[in-house]
Amino acid sequence: MRIVSLLPSATELVFALGLGDDLSGVTFECDYPAEARAKPVVSDTTLPTDRPLSAAEIDTQVNERMAERQPLYRLDKELIATIQPDLILTQDLCRVCAVPSGQVEEALEELGCRGQVVSIDPTGLEEVLASFLEVGRATGTEPRAEELVASLRDRIDAVKARAARLPEIRTFPMEWLDPPFVGGHWIPEMIRLAAGVSLLSEPKERSHRVTWRQIADASPEVVVHMPCGYYLPEAEEEAVRLYAVPEFRETTAYAGGTVYATDASSYFSRPGPRLIDGLEAVAWAIHPEAYPEPPPGMIARVPARALG
Numbered sequence: 404m405r406i407v408s409l410l411p412s413a414t415e416l417v418f419a420l421g422l423g424d425d426l427s428g429v430t431f432e433c434d435y436p437a438e439a440r441a442k443p444v445v446s447d448t449t450l451p452t453d454r455p456l457s458a459a460e461i462d463t464q465v466n467e468r469m470a471e472r473q474p475l476y477r478l479d480k481e482l483i484a485t486i487q488p489d490l491i492l493t494q495d496l497c498r499v500c501a502v503p504s505g506q507v508e509e510a511l512e513e514l515g516c517r518g519q520v521v522s523i524d525p526t527g528l529e530e531v532l533a534s535f536l537e538v539g540r541a542t543g544t545e546p547r548a549e550e551l552v553a554s555l556r557d558r559i560d561a562v563k564a565r566a567a568r569l570p571e572i573r574t575f576p577m578e579w580l581d582p583p584f585v586g587g588h589w590i591p592e593m594i595r596l597a598a599g600v601s602l603l604s605e606p607k608e609r610s611h612r613v614t615w616r617q618i619a620d621a622s623p624e625v626v627v628h629m630p631c632g633y634y635l636p637e638a639e640e641e642a643v644r645l646y647a648v649p650e651f652r653e654t655t656a657y658a659g660g661t662v663y664a665t666d667a668s669s670y671f672s673r674p675g676p677r678l679i680d681g682l683e684a685v686a687w688a689i690h691p692e693a694y695p696e697p698p699p700g701m702i703a704r705v706p707a708r709a710l711g
Contacts, residue, residue, distance in 0.1 A: 404422070404425045404489045404490060404542060404543075405425065405427045405486055405487065405488045405489045405490070405518075406422060406425050406426050406427060406428075406488060406489070406490045406491075406492065406542070407426075407427055407428035407429075407445055407483065407486060407488040407490070407491045407492070407518070408426060408428070408429050408430070408433065408491075408492045409430055409445070409446050409476075409491065409492060409493040409494075410430070410492055410493060410494055410523060410673075411430065411432045411433045411434070411435070411668075411673050411675070412523070412673035412674050412675030413492035413493075413523055413538070413675070414426065414429050414430075414433040414435070414439050414442075414675075415435055415436070415439075415673070415675035415676055415677065416535060416538055416675055416676060417492070417538075417542075418436050418438065418439065419551055419675075419676050420538070420539060420542060420544040420547050420548060420551070421544065421547060422542055422544065423436075423438055423439075425542075426439070426442055427442070427443065427486045427488060428442065428443050428444070428445035428482065428483065428486055428488065429442040429443070429444060429445065429446075430444065430445070430446040430447075430476075431444050431446065431447045432632075432668075435669065435677075443482060443486070444479070445478060445479045445482050445483050445486070446476050446477070446478055446479070447476065447477045447479070457581070458579060458580050458581040458630065458641065459581040459582075487518070488518040489518050489519065490518055490519050490521065490541055490542065491518050491519070491520045491521070492521050492523060492538065493520060493521075493522055493523070494522055494523050494524050519541065521537065521538065521541050523537070523538070523674070525588075525589070525674050526588050526589070526607040527588065527589050527592055527606055527607045528559065528589050528592050528593070528596075528678070528682075531589060531674045531678060532552045532555060532556065534674065535548050535551060535552050535676070536548050536549065536552060551676065555676065555679045558679050558682075558683065559596065559679060559682065562596055562597055562682055562683060562686050562694070563596050565686075565693055565694065566596060566597050566598035566686070566690075567598075568693075569598035569690050569693055570598065571598055571599065571600050572598065572599050572600065572624050572625055572689045572690065573599075573600045573602055573621070573622055573623050573624045573625070573655075574594050574599035574600060574601060574602060574623060574624070574625045574626075574627065574685075574689055575602045575603065575618060575621060575623035575625070575626045575627070575656070576590045576591070576594060576601065576602075576604070576627050576629060576685075577626055577627065577628045577629065577630070577645075578590070578610045578629055578630060578631055578667075579610075579630055579631065580628070580630060580641055580642075580644065580645070582612055583612065583613050583614070583615060583618060584610050584611060584612050584613065585602070585603045585604040585610060585611060585613050586604060586610050586629055586671070587604050587607075587608045587609045587610035587611065588607060588608070588609065588610070588674075589606075589607075589674065589678065590604070590610075590629070590671065591604045591605055591606045591608070592606040592607075593671075593678075593681065593682045593685055594627075594685060594689070596682060596686075597682065597685055597686035597689050597690065597694075598686075598689065598690060599625070599685075599689040602618075602621040602623055603617060603618070603621055610631075615648055615649075615650035615651065616650055618650065618651065618654070619650035619651065619653045619654055622654060622655060623654050623655065623656045624654075624655045624656055624659070624661060625656055625661045625662075625663070625688060625689055626645065626654075626656045626661070626662045626663070627663045627665060627685055627688055627702075628641065628642040628645070628662065628663065628664045628665065628705070629665045629667035629671040629672070630667055631667055631668075631672045632667070632668055632672060633666075633667050633668060634666050634667075634668050634669070635664060635665065635666040635700055635701070635702070635703060638664035638665055638666070638667060639664040639703055639705055641664075642662055642663075642664040642705040643705055645657075645662055645705075646662070646707045657707070660704070660705075660706040660707045661688075661704070662704070662705045662706075663688040663702050663703065663704055663705065664702070664703055664705050665681070665684065665685075665701065665702045666700060666701055666702070669681075669701075670684060670701060670702075671685075680697070680701065681701075683695075683697060684697040684701045684702040685702075687702070688702060688704075
């Protein structure tokens, strides 16, 4: 089977199902496991890449392109035609995250390809797990997918069982800093599973823009900075800026220095198997006295003194 993945999370899943050798094309963002980086890239970004962009610049670029109905991703149609994939994994959940399935189907028709397109669009944890089973069925690896889902459910249940004995902590999941966005989809559910109160967002809602005044009035005790597309070093560098925001200085999180930065790309933004690692990491951030500290590189506390 020749598989093309247009989602980093789907790429991770394909490898988890033992189908790495069948993966014939990936996106420029597919970086896990390491073997994915050696695969041909069939989807690239249309955003400028000549220099690093700030959060505000990325937000402006994305909004301008979406307002003008310009694509955020570029498909290598010639390479896809050469691969002649049997299966393409993509999504319709977020135009900012990957090429929508409708555009993929149009491209396949144009190229004369007859591959099956599977759109992976979970909005909550149960739907994430169900998508693993769907891909298992599409690839003939359903038993392995069932084993994977069972093991992940056990870990979710372990977090939930421990949380039942803990007090609820007001937690703000910050998906973007400039302008501020609150994390949505599966993120509020992850916080609730870990005995947190997810502020300004409900489970399965899309992430959305909020104001600094709303954040201050919500009185977060813990802030978890999980900027979509960022790895831990970039997120840590950016999270320090929170302490300079006047409204944020009114919060308990400011007073206690309980701000955490995360490797969001690996453990929060992508609905792949490592999302459960993210659940365990955010549980530790909310209740460090009750959950084991995650391995280095996943999440880090960003105290006010980091401002120097």
